[in-house]
Amino acid sequence: MITGQQTYASLDESIGSMVLNQRRHKRAWWIFFLVGIMGTGLLATSITWLVYKGVGIWGNNVPVGWAFDIVNFVWWIGIGHAGTLISAILLLLKQQWRNSINRFSEAMTIFAVMCAGMFPLLHTGRPWLSIYWLFPYPNILAIWPQFRSALMWDVFAVSTYFTVSLLFWYIGLIPDFATLRDKATKRWVKVIFAITSLGWRGSNRHWHRYEQSYLILAGLSTPLVLSVHTIVSYDFAISQVPGWNTTVFPPYFVAGAVFAGFAMVLTFAIPMRKAYGLKDLITMRHIDWMAKITLATGLIVAYGYVLEVFYAWYSGNPNEWDMTFNRRFSGPYAWAYALLIVCNIIAPQFLWVPKLRTNLNFLWVICQFVGVGMWLERFVIIPMSLTAEYLPAMNKMYYPTVWDFAMFGGTIGFFIFLMFLFIRFLPVINLFEMKDLLYKMTGHKSHGDEHGAAELATEGA
């Protein structure tokens, strides 16, 4: 899981210097960062115009009340899931290989949830009110939110998810901040990391509390992996829109989220390991395993598609079958459904072949297919189902506007912007866990006790 001749010092060097030695960031970083900044600017413009003008700048209408806004929300939330899965579930399952990818996938979770969280807030007609009316604060009017609404559950699910993910990420960063504080040469850098490391000295007590809190947060995060997207899927499943009202949604949404999330982790990991020479830390085995998870979750998603169609037919509900038959298999949006099948079912099947799994260029392209496919899945479910419901007279088409694309593109830019800031200013790979891993792998078991590795890690720092 770690290749090459590695020592604690070389780990510090290859990971820590990405923060401490700013010269390691070459032109490629600036190009991506510039793309990110431009995207962020686009996002800021979109949001300003949106708040000034109204939701009408988008293509939403009646009957299609939700379109790109909620599609993007669900897509971004899904992207985040891989991070939580890697950091929490794999931690609890003691999957050591997670160590080299958990930090930046957690960062991706947080950034993706930030991108996602914008949409449900800004898609409302009056965001300035929804900011506080959606939260259950005690008020003299004695008006509470409507707890029966799935959107209310969403508010709790997403805010909890974001809080726990942020805490989890930050706590994991504390020992690394201490390492960076100790390694830093510049005074102000030292001060910054001293503050962020919260006085970490690596004492036994510190490590003890760290392990406990990390474990608790992992325990908290684990159900969140399942619950967040389950609840997001309730937004649709509890309604009575044909194409939404489906019991298969919760597991199928969660699988889809992990599917998209791993594709996104790979999308970032593959170029990053090349650019920053992290081939020894993010090894081909990591890549291979992630590709396998992508394939496995892809199969679950495919199973979901099959079931969706099967139950539309088996239920005997003419509206469901009409939706499936006339809006997915045929009709004006049939291209979207066909493309979705290609991206999400056909494309991942190449990952059965080990050679293709480890062909980085090929794998990266497959990951892009998955990303597009998962976006299309939400597009197929959300606006397409709304275009044709119960009364044929209200069958209407939906066409996005330039602002729909601008806002979506803007969040992608914002995500890139945050990711590249992260790459430059925070340790992208968990330093101390890598040292721990190295310690375990190189068999320095002479120190015996459990804390030895950790001590060693801090000593190395």
Add this chain to the structure above:
Amino acid sequence: MNEKQTTSVNGGEGVFDVEAARQKLSGKGGKRYWRSLNELSDTPEFQRWVEDEFPNRSTLLQVNRRDLLKFMGASMALAGLSGCRGMFLPEDKVVPYVRQPEELVPGMALYYATAVTLGGYATGVLVEQHEGRPIKIEGNPEHPASLGALDAISQAEVLNFYDPDRVGSVLNRPTLGYEADVSTWELFEAEMGKILAAQKASGGAGIRILTGSNTSPTFASLMGAFLTAHPQARWHAYEPVGRTNTHQGALVALGGVYDTIYDFTKAKVVLSLDGDFLSPTDNPGSLRYARDFANGRRVKGNKGEMNRLYSVESTPSLVGAMADHRWPAKASEIYSYALAFASALGVTGIPAAGAIKLSPADLAAVVKDLQSANGASIVVTGDHQPPEVHALVQAMNEKLGNFNNTVLHIPAVDVTANPQGSATQVSDLASLVADLTADKVDTLLIIDGNPVYDAPADLGFGKAILKAKNKIHLGQYDDETSFWCEWHLPIAHSLEAWGDARAFDGTASIVQPLMAPLYEGRSAIEVMSMLLGKPTGGYDLIRTRWMAPQTASALPVLDEKAWRHAVHDGVVKGSAILPVQVGVSGNLGGLPAPETTTGLEGMFRADSCIYDGRFANNGWLMELPRPLTKMTWDNPVIMSPATARQHNVKDDDIVMVTSGGQKVKAPVFTVPGHPDDAITLNLGFGRRRGGVVCTIGENGNKLDTLEVSDNDTMGGGGFDAYVFRTQKGATYVGGVTIEKLEENAYDLATTQGHQPLDGNHIPQFEGDDRVVVVEHTLAEFNEKADELVADRKKEYAENDKENLYPDQIFQYEGAQWGMTIDLNTCIGCNACVTACQAENNIPVVGKEAVARHREMHWIRIDRYYSGSKNEPDDTNPQVAWQPVMCMQCEKAPCEPVCPVAATVHSHEGLNQMVYNRCVGTRYCSNNCPYKTRRFNYLNFTDNQRQFNSKLDDKPRIPLLRMINNPNVTVRGRGVMEKCTYCVQRINEVRIESKKQNRDIKDGEILTACQQACPTQTIVFGNIADKTSKVSEMRNDPRAYLLLQELLTRPRTSHLAKLRNPNPEIHSAQTAGAAEGA
């Protein structure tokens, strides 16, 4: 101030004439709103007057005591001037009434009876007025043409009234074809005085007056007086879609100019030959006819009888949609149908009929049905059909014994119709053009018309008008005609002026103003009195006319009491014209046949919303979905799907339409049931001037006419079809060609899908048994109503079993509101839609927003086509209407999904929308299976200008705000809204009933849609009261709950549609009806 006072200000430098100033300032009723001071200051008099008031002094300190006293004296004098309010005192302070006007309680609406006219014919209305603002026009239950209902166009008059584009002052146009200067009535009067003086010698030989149809007795007598004073002057009348054909047909057949009135209450069988008697744009008695016709179709309980309607029609219309049998035919073919029916009915001495598509057996069956009705049938044709068809229809009605029974005749109500023996002969437009061309016209006065736009193209009116030396246009807008007139005079709207008018049956109404004129408008009668040299206010003119005995008039003379009654009731008692006995005497065989056509036929029809173009600047009407096409903001080239296939065009393609050397670019729209080889060209669009609403092309799709372009800078919603219309081809022209220019290049804004067939009864896949509109044939229903009811009950019970939740959700005491909509009587006329819009402050969203499906109408009338069961039939499908508004579900799917509890249930069963609480997640709309919720995607309410990107900032918004109903919240952007069952009306009645300590009576609350409905299709009331009308309707065997399988338990029920096909007719169309349910 009766005697002339002259107060001299500032020594001898300038003389301030109080009386003159008063005249200048007062107008005829005070000046409350004006566009800007510049308007006035531009005139030399005003400039001088302003300077005189404070002559060259920078401050009052420079004024000596003597002068100051003079000023004060002048101020005192000025204070008494009627026209001065608003001039020196800013009026932006809101203060309570110091002396409250009689009967006015702030917050309580007052209703005034008056009348609105369409094409000259009046409909009696009640206008709701809040603190001096008229906000809504409703039907007058005591008026025979209304019976309490009102069509969409008349209701929208109130928006016309507040239209900021109406010209506010007299305009003088020194150079024709350029923008005009602001002028004054006084200047015009002076100018007109000179003209009349010059014409005095020749007896007014150079004076021509052009009006539209007119039924006003006062106008007629003033015009009579003018023509007596100027014996050589001529009165011409032109109405682009008027009743000339009807009158000429009557003249040929009956030997006199008669209006034909129908009594649908007695009619058992009706044959319509392209006669849309249900549309106000086609017949001035339509509201009354719709009520009577619907009463003849009302079925209660398990068994019933219905009249039967056959329709042969060109452009699909409301009558065709209601018909039990319908056959499409080109407008030119109707004559052949009329001949065929007439000869089958035994009318002799007529030419042989041309080929028709109706099979002889079916024709015989219709004729047999008509004859068996035994004098209780009606044959009706449309005003647009040529006189020959009208003559034949008169003959058929006589043969059927309908005269004096279901078909009555009265001397024409329209005073311009040249009734025989009339003292005043009115000539037509063609003779005016002839006079103009022959340089016989010195002065042309056009009263309330727009002939430069709407005259037949081959007359060349636009060029001929330039021959007249003085051209004066009295109208609402600075339109195409004003553009070529030296003077534009603002006409007062009927809500701000006194007047009178008569309804289709001659019933006269006094038109009373609801408000002082918003601008400087004067009514036509006031202008006429001015021409007579005795400028008199409208009130005096009307009162004098009605209280003084008139020699040549059968109208009653009113005494003071009768006058007050007439003004109060909106109806002059005893003014209806008594039917006369007539017989068909004309030589029908000697009639010249109407023009025949070859090739593609272009059929001209008035638009069902903006009529002949006069309402083109009315956003409500522009955005009102046309009944059959559901089209807004545009008049596409309408054709049948087969014709479209033949020409290889589809919806939204742009084609070049060529006819008579004129070319127009226009989009294509296909309508099933349209006759083949013909296109419908709706009139009234493609305006080049006349307000921002009608002249702005949206989406960059500017479709200018290529040949006629006097002003290229403005586009126009739709295209101008008048360029194809000729004197002979006023109804249809042949030899039209269409050529495809661009594919799918235009964005037509329809509110209901582009699919030619919306597929209500068309299975989408094997085993699809979904039914949205329930319909039966009458025979089938009469036979097995009990069975149908039992089946439905069983189905409902089965569905209920699947319900996981307790059945009884609401167990409150007190009233439970509910509504029923009888699809059997719904004619799809849109009256309810506009009523709702006016009542509930529903904004106009503009074409682009409609194209994005963001229209805000709370009520929509879904139109479903049905053909034979297995095969979509787009040649002649049947139509069913289904009005849908918020169904006020007891288990409303919208309620549990709202995260902020902005939509909640009331204890009276209303699904309420709390605007203040709504954050706009739109989840409620997504979860509403009826899709009746509307979302303010943009700030539609304040954006009345949003479909106007080109205009400078005129004070539009404050004026349009005056139209808002103060009892209904105006919604901002980002808020969801929907039908409330007119909760403000419920509350108003509840408060009244509580004050009187009694229960609310059944029928006491009328929702706006219910009130406007001409056919009383909508019933509202308390369903907890088992004796109420709505309970009775809800328990009718035909009642069903829309999408009841979803267990939403809507409070609105629909009643199944019944069709009454003739079992002897076996044409394709009946197949669908039999299997419909």
